[in-house]
Amino acid sequence: MNVIKAQDLHLLERRLPLFPWYVEQYIQHKLADLSPSTLLEYTRDFEMFFHWMIQEGLCSALSMDQITLFDLEQLNLQNIDTYKLHLQLRNQNSKVTRERKVASLKSLFHYLSQIAEDDDHYPLLKRNVMAKLKTQRLTNAKLMASRLHGKILEDDTEIHDFCAFIARDCITQISDNPQALHYYQMNRVRDTAIVTLILASGMRVSEVVNLDIDDIDVTKKVAHIYRKGSKDPGIKQSIFFTETGKEALVQYLQMRSIVYPHDRTEKALFLAIPRGASQAKRMSKRAIQQMVSKYAAAFGKPMLTVHKLRHSFATSYYLKNDIYKTQRQLGHASTDTTELYAQLTDKTMEAAINRL
Template identity: 30%
Template sequence: MANTRQHQLHEKKLEELMKLMPFYVVEYVDQKLGSRSPSTLLNYVHDYKLFFEWLMAEGITNAREIKDIPMSVLENLKLIEAQGFIRFLERRDIQVNKQDTKKSEKVSINRKISALRSLFKYLTTQTENEDGEPYFHRNVMLKIEVTKVKETLNARAARIATKIFHQDDDIRFLEFLKNDYEQELPADSRKVVYFKRDKERDIAILSLFLGSGIRVNELSNLRLRDMDFEMGQISVLRKGNKRDTVAVVPQAMDDVKDYLAIRNQRYNATGEDYEFVFLTKVKNEPQPLSNRTIEALVKKYTKAFMSNKSMSPHKLRHTFGTNLMEETNDIHLLMMQLGHSTTSTAALYTNPEQEKARKALKELGEKRKER
């Protein structure tokens, strides 16, 4: 299942983390690898690690290492103890940076509950011992509720709208990078040196996000063979390992061409069709850019442009989706372009009811003036 570099990396990390886990978690992961991605399972096992560490800290198990925690601890876990773990998740402080901390978001807590539910369901219904029975029957996690985060489609759409580029800000942003960003850097600094080296590459990345709406993982896994300049489109690997063809704004393809013109010489790369498009240079050797590096450069440049806030690749994707919807008002075209399978997700990029409300209220305000 690990077809992308991100999945391959997560598979290696998962393999290392499994060395710390009890046999029943190792067995669970082995069984689920065919149906769930390494990325999902890696997140689950991180959640299990946190849970097991809490069990040891609370004295619920006498085991000194996670891998030695017996399955009987899960079988006999009391409801009040399971609820105690949830309260721990809600109250703990998570370090954001050296100065700041934050509380866990409800979505994050729900994911941990879901991860534990999946493990407990496996152990109580999908396993079989020598007697043909599940490893154990009592599933305390069934008594722990997942409280869904309540938010209307209007609220989600409005929240997204406050965090993306509007009108022609995306165009101005790219112009800022091409013409003005370098002037804001300290003269003769390393920042200037690196920007000059990576300018064409970084502009191509940002332009491609804003000109196609692809996801960060889809961009980082682009190979030279995936670029079709004649047709103005690219081939990407969507979620679920589905291959798809995506149309690209012509100007974005031009920016990619400008980058490819200097790519081989500047990053010691070759033009082999299997090579990754976007590279960095490590010890004078070409290396494909990681998702984290791409996310960091998007944050850096958008913060420089907007001064007080930054954006993520996903927000650039939202910007493209909103622009496409405003231009075409075609939700099915939007779904195809962004790789959505349901109209409910695509509907986040258009909010006609909210627009109708704004116009109606404006008219009411005009009537008040007349009286």
């Protein structure tokens, strides 16, 4: 099992005692089909919903683990509509995020009402209010492309500028902050290598975190990674990166052991020194996400996230290749998913013409 899955499975196991018994039963059932990372996100959605139920007085429970199946059966459609409004107004979730959170709840309620049974072979949940909802699958390529427009790096020039900003130009914004300047000078080569590698290959953040130093062949410009959704999740697949990615990695590898002293057993490619520690450890997914967001805000692209770096690469790559090559590079199971980048390239070309 790769590092991210192992970490998320451990975290998932630690969180389950906080929930009602039937949630643990649902998670155990779903582990055969869904990754621990996905199920961990589901539990966060369940936690938000259960806390909302308690706050709204929709059950007598004082903690999540006390919420009963009877409490769920008493919910009505108006309650669910109110919760969706809560997500929109109080939590300010986007429509895509709201639909995803509701979809995870629908999955739980469907399991309890259609799959799980009690000792008498009756469904655990006798009444499923979620069955009345129609969740919208926002997969339309044009719609998704329109939402990403302006939130990714639009072309090769902007990709180059963002990498250069991390590598050297960011210093102008933090020169009067000694602490920020210290950490920037310490980590800028590593941070540049991470961002450049994603923009040079289209890797997912989980794939980057899982990389061991032996997974990189800088001579052939190949990385061996665990692919999300692979039919053989325990087998690494090869993915190419560009010359720019190679140059950034070479610079990082030259200083990796000097700046990030580590135990001889530590094989992770990208390292970070935890606060208060003397030895470096594998950099976490959360740390990479926060790092990219920090640079993106300073660069003037506050909506740019680590996953949108992947979108940025894919848009640039698709302009130079066909949809099938793009599909293989990104590891998509179907070209339906890759169709998004056909729409994004239209937006990119339109923006380039407007600049001219």
